[in-house]
Amino acid sequence: MNYDLSPRESAWRDEVRAFIAEHVDESLSRETREVGNEGRGPRARRFLDALRDRGWWGLSWPKEYGGLEKTAVEQWIFIDEIETAGAPMLPLTATSVAPTIMRIGSEDQKQEWLPSINQAEIDFALGYSEPEAGTDLASLRTRAELDGDEWIVSGQKMWNTMAHMATHNWIAVRTEPDAPKHKGISMMIVPMDAPGVSVQPIWVWPGLRTNALFLDNVRVPRSYLIGERGMGFYYAAMALNFERLSIGSIGMARRHFRALVNEVKTRVVDGRPLREDPWVRERLARLQVEIDAARMLGLETAVALDRGGVPAAESSMAKIHVSELTQRIADTGCEILGLNGQTHAQEPGALAEGRMQWLYRIAPMLAFGGGTNEVQRDIIGFMGYGLPRK
Ligand SMILES: Cc1cc2nc3c(=O)[nH]c(=O)nc-3n(C[C@H](O)[C@H](O)[C@H](O)COP(=O)(O)OP(=O)(O)OC[C@H]3O[C@@H](n4cnc5c(N)ncnc54)[C@H](O)[C@@H]3O)c2cc1C
Numbered sequence: 001m002n003y004d005l006s007p008r009e010s011a012w013r014d015e016v017r018a019f020i021a022e023h024v025d026e027s028l029s030r031e032t033r034e035v036g037n038e039g040r041g042p043r044a045r046r047f048l049d050a051l052r053d054r055g056w057w058g059l060s061w062p063k064e065y066g067g068l069e070k071t072a073v074e075q076w077i078f079i080d081e082i083e084t085a086g087a088p089m090l091p092l093t094a095t096s097v098a099p100t101i102m103r104i105g106s107e108d109q110k111q112e113w114l115p116s117i118n119q120a121e122i123d124f125a126l127g128y129s130e131p132e133a134g135t136d137l138a139s140l141r142t143r144a145e146l147d148g149d150e151w152i153v154s155g156q157k158m159w160n161t162m163a164h165m166a167t168h169n170w171i172a173v174r175t176e177p178d179a180p181k182h183k184g185i186s187m188m189i190v191p192m193d194a195p196g197v198s199v200q201p202i203w204v205w206p207g208l209r210t211n212a213l214f215l216d217n218v219r220v221p222r223s224y225l226i227g228e229r230g231m232g233f234y235y236a237a238m239a240l241n242f243e244r245l246s247i248g249s250i251g252m253a254r255r256h257f258r259a260l261v262n263e264v265k266t267r268v269v270d271g272r273p274l275r276e277d278p279w280v281r282e283r284l285a286r287l288q289v290e291i292d293a294a295r296m297l298g299l300e301t302a303v304a305l306d307r308g309g310v311p312a313a314e315s316s317m318a319k320i321h322v323s324e325l326t327q328r329i330a331d332t333g334c335e336i337l338g339l340n341g342q343t344h345a346q347e348p349g350a351l352a353e354g355r356m357q358w359l360y361r362i363a364p365m366l367a368f369g370g371g372t373n374e375v376q377r378d379i380i381g382f383m384g385y386g387l388p389r390k
Pocket of ligand 1: 125126127128129131132133134135136158159160161162204210365368369370371372373374375378
């Protein structure tokens with residue numbers, strides 16, 4: 001495999017870098033760390049609007065829907081550059097929900113939803129998980145029953161992360177209670193302002209907000225069931241597949257690793273420059289090798305996608321490697337910088353702008369977001385090596 005970019009890909013990378021140079025500065029990346037997901041800050045909103053105005057919300061979309069139809073490698077370049085710069089990533093509404101609607105929705109549904117997504121007028125929370133259905137999504141219990149021209153939806157979703165900001169929810173519901181559990185699920189859109197929808201905050205330890213979503217006899221139009229009835233389990237898997245390229249991206253980890261290296265270059269601890277310590281140098285060198293390996297895994301996944309393959313094992317490898325490497329970078333950074341490296345950016349004496357403690361708190365989420373690492377290891381076993389499925 002050739003890891004060099006083609007002239008066309010290099011030109012695209014340069015275009016993305018020029019855009020970043022114009023629109024991103026350190027205050028944007030600081031805002032992203034400070035605001036978390038409680039709300040997009042003003043800088044993030046301006047940046048996402050600029051991406052939309054440039055037509056880059058539809059980076060992966062087919063041309064017939066106003067997209068740019070970029071290859072998987074070009075999308076990977078975009079994600080890598082944006083994350084390395086510390087800018088906010090495109091919302092899953094544009095990169096996961098919209099491409100799924102394009103493939104499964106009726107013409108009327110595409111006309112109803114895609115233009116307003118493209119114009120950033122609506123934004124979705126993703127409602128797959130429930131208290132008793134995470135990895136085993138097919139066990140979900142939220143029900144929708146048809147009553148004339150409306151669905152009546154009742155149940156509870158868990159970890160519904162964007163619910164407090166979204167205009168709509170993209171939820172998996174059971175519509176065929178008597179069908180085998182994988183075949184009784186459908187995908188549905190629920191407006192957040194519909195009567196009977198309520199949201200309760202759940203704060204998780206990195207300081208981020210997620211939510212429980214309660215649906216109490218919520219009425220939605222019949223046409224809000226997207227695609228075919230009973231196919232929702234497979235549609236949810238399709239929507240999650242669209243997240244693959246960004247889940248295994250090394251950009252964010254690389255950015256914080258660079259900040260750590262910069263700190264090491266200048267910091268003096270107990271009268272001795274950190275850069276002269278052999279242990280510190282060795283640890284940084286090891287991490288750099290692992291970061292370069294992550295880049296190759298990401299690129300291999302993108303190339304396989306462009307060749308028409310289904311690189312499930314490769315993308316699982318990238319996801320495990322990047323998520324666990326991010327934890328190692330945070331651990332190493334906290335160890336090298338000592339107690340002042342573990343403090344919040346606003347504490348006096350904080351090193352590396354408090355990035356290492358932030359990364360330390362955020363990194364564990366990468367290990368289960370988009371499917372837990374235990375499950376990814378299972379996928380590598382049966383998709384990569386043909387071992388029996390557990
Ligand atoms: C902060 C946060 C934000 C989230 N945001 C969203 C969101 O926006 N939308 C959404 O729908 N969900 C969201 N989730 C849910 C997330 O996707 C699930 O937590 C995840 O899928 C795991 O499900 P679970 O928590 O029910 O754990 P379980 O599925 O109960 O797993 C528990 C443990 O058992 C292991 N395990 C389970 N099954 C297997 C198996 N077959 N083989 C090997 N090991 C297994 C798992 O790896 C894990 O270690 C979020 C979760 C959190 C914590």
